[in-house]
Amino acid sequence: MDTELKGILDRYIQQLEVQIEQAIASDDDLATTAAILRSVPGIDPVASTMLIAEMPELGQITGEQAAALTGLAPIAHDSGAMRGRRAIGGGRRLLRHVMFQAALVASNHNPVLKVFADQLRAIGKPHKVIITAIARKLVTITNALCKSRQKWSPKAA
Structure with missing residues (x-):
């Protein structure tokens, strides 16, 4: 991609981000929800905006x-007496991908989820399983915080 086109696209993206921030700030309920979401270590402006846009049911x-809607709930692959492996799937794919990125950050910077990730590592869980578990916890934590309309507190988690 040539630099001129990249510059145009970067400016357009910045303008869209400003418009999204203004839209959220102009609505008191959305602004409060965004502040609650961003209080959670690991949830950045992109993740909070995606949660608000893709999951309007959050808190209700x-x-x-919430985990199922995000596609982070395990789905059984069983048939009769056969027990298959559990896997995630379905749900809102774009939101799931954003939550994976948030989980990567949270596994290192969220004091509660870092301990959880370390416990899973200690028992030998694969990296993908750990990140998926943290992403699911993030979704359930943000849902609970939005329901109670409270900001993050490590003691509450």
């Missing part, structure tokens, strides 16, 4: 429902 559903 159970943690299990």
Whole structure:
């Protein structure tokens, strides 16, 4: 891609980000929700915006429902007596990918989730399983915080 086109696209992206921030700031309920989400270590402006845009039910559903809507709930592959491996899937794919990125950050910078990640590593869980578990915890934590309308506190998690 030539540099001129890249510059045009970068400016356009910046303008869109400003418009999104203004739209969230102009609505008191959305602004409060964004502040709650961004109080969680690991949830950045992109993740909070995606949660607000892709999951308007946030705070009105159970943690299990939130995980399923994000595609982070395990799906059984069983048939009769055969027990298959559990895998994630379905849900809102774009949001799931953003939550994976947030989980990578949270596994290193969120004091509660870092301990959880270290425990999973200690028992030999693969990296993908750890990140998926942290992403699911992030979704359930953000859902609970939005439901109670409280900001993050390591003691509350």
